[in-house]
Amino acid sequence: MSNRYRILVVDDSAVDRRMVGSLLDRDDSLELEFVEDGAVALEAVDRRPPDLVLTDLIMPEVDGLELVSQLRKKHPLVPVVLMTSQGNEELAGKALRAGAASYVPKRLLAFALATTVHNLLEVAGRQKDTSRLLCCLVANELTFELNNDCSLIPPLVRYLQEFAFQMQLCDEADRTRMGVALEEAVLNTYLHGNLEVNSELRGSDDDAYRALVCERRSTAPYCDRKIHITASLSPERAEFVIRDEGPGFDPSSLHDPTDPDNLDRMSGRGILLMRTFMDEVDFNERGNEVKLVKRRPVANPSCEPLAG
Amino acid sequence: MPEQPFIEFENQGSTMVITPLRTISSLAEEAVKPELDFLLERLEHLGVSQVVVDFARVDYIGSSMLEALRRIWVKVQAGGGQMALCNAGSVVREVLQVARFDTIWHLYGTREEALAALGEEDREE
Numbered sequence: 001m002s003n004r005y006r007i008l009v010v011d012d013s014a015v016d017r018r019m020v021g022s023l024l025d026r027d028d029s030l031e032l033e034f035v036e037d038g039a040v041a042l043e044a045v046d047r048r049p050p051d052l053v054l055t056d057l058i059m060p061e062v063d064g065l066e067l068v069s070q071l072r073k074k075h076p077l078v079p080v081v082l083m084t085s086q087g088n089e090e091l092a093g094k095a096l097r098a099g100a101a102s103y104v105p106k107r108l109l110a111f112a113l114a115t116t117v118h119n120l121l122e123v124a125g126r127q128k129d130t131s132r133l134l135c136c137l138v139a140n141e142l143t144f145e146l147n148n149d150c151s152l153i154p155p156l157v158r159y160l161q162e163f164a165f166q167m168q169l170c171d172e173a174d175r176t177r178m179g180v181a182l183e184e185a186v187l188n189t190y191l192h193g194n195l196e197v198n199s200e201l202r203g204s205d206d207d208a209y210r211a212l213v214c215e216r217r218s219t220a221p222y223c224d225r226k227i228h229i230t231a232s233l234s235p236e237r238a239e240f241v242i243r244d245e246g247p248g249f250d251p252s253s254l255h256d257p258t259d260p261d262n263l264d265r266m267s268g269r270g271i272l273l274m275r276t277f278m279d280e281v282d283f284n285e286r287g288n289e290v291k292l293v294k295r296r297p298v299a300n301p302s303c304e305p306l307a308g
Numbered sequence: 309m310p311e312q313p314f315i316e317f318e319n320q321g322s323t324m325v326i327t328p329l330r331t332i333s334s335l336a337e338e339a340v341k342p343e344l345d346f347l348l349e350r351l352e353h354l355g356v357s358q359v360v361v362d363f364a365r366v367d368y369i370g371s372s373m374l375e376a377l378r379r380i381w382v383k384v385q386a387g388g389g390q391m392a393l394c395n396a397g398s399v400v401r402e403v404l405q406v407a408r409f410d411t412i413w414h415l416y417g418t419r420e421e422a423l424a425a426l427g428e429e430d431r432e433e
Binding site: 097173176177179180183184210269270272273276277 | 367368369406407
């Protein structure tokens with residue numbers, strides 16, 4: 001069995017394909033495959049995902065940007081490196097934001113290509129190993145108890161998102177959706193649960209709202225309350241239970257934020273997003289605890305097939 | 309090193325194009341407030357009647373961005389103006405649709421389409 005890394009090179013220029021080949025095929029650890037366009041590349045990756053895709057940016061029909069976008073959705077563990085010509089830096093920036101792992105200007109290929117490829121293969125290899133390992137994880141429960149300090153909320157949400165993603169519970173888009181729901185839930189806990197600041201006040205007097213938030217952040221008992229989060233993850237579902245130490249509220253008392261008459265009302269949009277992006281959202285009777293459940297989509301395979 | 313701003317805005321003809329540069333998380337509201345207040349002040353001071361909000365630089369939005377959009381719209385609407393949105397990725401689009409904000413402002417695929425739509429409506433009048 002070959003232990004070589006498989007690189008798929010995508011370029012509509014035969015000259016450029018030969019150049020890349022000459023730069024990389026001296027390396028015995030690499031096995032190269034060449035295709036001429038993005039559409040053929042997508043088929044090739046579907047058939048047998050490589051360890052890395054190296055692609056030109058400007059190609060007819062399916063260009064590098066579209067290729068990055070498609071691969072990010074379907075094969076998020078396969079890094080994509082763009083080769084860019086001069087004048088395409090803005091497009092390269094777009095591709096990086098779309099999920100490309102890196103880019104190498106064509107004028108610097110001789111200097112930078114091999115190093116870039118090897119660095120990414122090493123990182124991607126570790127990610128794949130972690131992902132494979134996490135696919136073997138049958139259950140995991142994490143419990144956090146945060147001081148009512150909002151600065152820890154973003155890293156907490158990112159951590160939970162990444163954990164769920166690594167366990168193949170969600171794809172990239174669903175990871176983002178889950179993050180939106182979690183952030184809204186934890187924010188509600190922090191602001192409306194522990195600090196007891198009503199979002200209706202914000203609609204009527206934004207300055208008074210902010211002043212109240214600021215005051216309660218340093219006033220007992222509000223500032224002493226904690227945020228409790230328990231995350232239970234299995235290969236089939238993620239469950240998050242988020243609890244505050246405030247008096248609770250009645251979720252049924254919220255106005256429907258989708259009603260045009262309620263456009264000016266502040267409350268309800270966070271819970272609306274939670275309900276949209278999670279499969280289940282349930283409050284306890286007191287209203288100070290919410291359970292969010294996200295299940296693995298039926299269409300997703302359990303684990304990404306490995307290359308080689 | 310100074311942090312990147314949250315919002316960028318520029319005039320393109322008679323239209324102000326507002327670009328969120330990074331996600332306006334509800335947790336960053338204190339940091340966003342001065343920028344948003346300045347933007348709202350400019351909208352009023354310049355008498356801007358056409359606004360395009362371009363989401364090309366953000367992957368998602370939450371309730372705080374929805375609230376920011378509402379506040380921008382209140383200013384624009386007060387002057388009898390129009391607003392359009394563009395370059396919304398899939399999650400951004402979903403959030404706007406769930407909140408029914410897409411029934412208030414049209415979602416265009418590109419900035420050019422949004423600008424043209426506002427410009428065309430002006431010419432027709």
